[in-house]
Amino acid sequence: MKYQVVIPAAGQGKRMNAGKNKQFIELKKIPVIVHTLRVFEHDPDCNGIILVINKDDKPEFIKLIDTYRMKKKVQLIQGGAERQHSVYNGLKSAKGEEIVLIHDGARPFVKQERIQELVQAAYEHGAATVAVPVKDTIKRVYEYEVSETVERSSLWAIQTPQAFRLSLILHAHRKAAEESFLGTDDCSLVERLNEKVKIITGDYTNIKLTTPDDLLIAKAIMESERGETK
Numbered sequence: 001m002k003y004q005v006v007i008p009a010a011g012q013g014k015r016m017n018a019g020k021n022k023q024f025i026e027l028k029k030i031p032v033i034v035h036t037l038r039v040f041e042h043d044p045d046c047n048g049i050i051l052v053i054n055k056d057d058k059p060e061f062i063k064l065i066d067t068y069r070m071k072k073k074v075q076l077i078q079g080g081a082e083r084q085h086s087v088y089n090g091l092k093s094a095k096g097e098e099i100v101l102i103h104d105g106a107r108p109f110v111k112q113e114r115i116q117e118l119v120q121a122a123y124e125h126g127a128a129t130v131a132v133p134v135k136d137t138i139k140r141v142y143e144y145e146v147s148e149t150v151e152r153s154s155l156w157a158i159q160t161p162q163a164f165r166l167s168l169i170l171h172a173h174r175k176a177a178e179e180s181f182l183g184t185d186d187c188s189l190v191e192r193l194n195e196k197v198k199i200i201t202g203d204y205t206n207i208k209l210t211t212p213d214d215l216l217i218a219k220a221i222m223e224s225e226r227g228e229t230k
């Protein structure tokens with residue numbers, strides 16, 4: 001089933017503290033964003049790649065697309081102040097395909113099988129996300145004091161990709177912008193329209209590279225994947 005993908009990569013990577021956008025950090029000598037782009041390059045069902053970037057990083061992204069000889073056309077779109085603004089900018093230039101995926105540039109370990117399941121779910125339900133059950137005990141805390149232990153059985157950690165019918169997610173973003181609502185993911189914009197979001201069980205390895213310790217985990221994931229393909 002065909003789809004197009006919007007990849008937000010216009011952040012600054014402040015928590016990674018690498019002195020540059022974390023998309024350019026190398027894992028096995030290849031930049032994070034190239035790992036992510038390659039997943040969609042190699043997927044015959046992916047009909048369009050929209051990469052959302054900030055203006056200052058544009059020359060570096062153009063160089064990477066050239067150096068790594070991306071076979072599919074990668075459309076470069078300017079990002080915004082927050083992730084949600086960047087995604088909305090990307091979505092506005094999506095056209096054609098009924099289903100659009102939104103996937104963080106900083107999640108390079110997404111698996112092809114999961115993308116297929118997700119696209120199928122979006123066709124059937126309109127909106128879907130990958131997620132994993134939470135493993136830790138979660139407590140609500142105020143000023144370093146526990147106020148509540150949250151029942152864990154219904155808690156899931158939400159990841160990307162998230163997939164939507166293009167018309168639905170565009171409507172959800174437009175409405176959020178009009179009402180100055182800022183969510184931490186795109187599904188939350190659809191949820192507030194009272195639309196259902198289907199959950200696809202994902203992989204604990206589909207981490208977002210956020211803080212420096214995530215790079216240690218990334219190395220371990222890459223080692224284990226290399227072992228699997230030997």
Ligand SMILES: Nc1ccn([C@@H]2O[C@H](COP(=O)(O)OP(=O)(O)OP(=O)(O)O)[C@@H](O)[C@H]2O)c(=O)n1
Binds near residue numbers: 009052082086
């Ligand atoms: N204004 C923004 C902010 C974030 N992102 C992208 O959204 C994804 C998830 O965001 P996050 O992990 O928060 O990345 P950063 O914003 O780069 O990190 P930080 O918050 O630590 O600065 C990343 O691929 C990031 O590049 C974006 O496109 N535009």
Ligand SMILES: C[C@](O)(CO)[C@H](O)COP(=O)(O)O
Binds near residue numbers: 104158159184185186
């Ligand atoms: C969209 C997301 O990846 C879902 O887990 C995440 O919320 C984005 O991270 P951020 O740190 O809130 O930008």
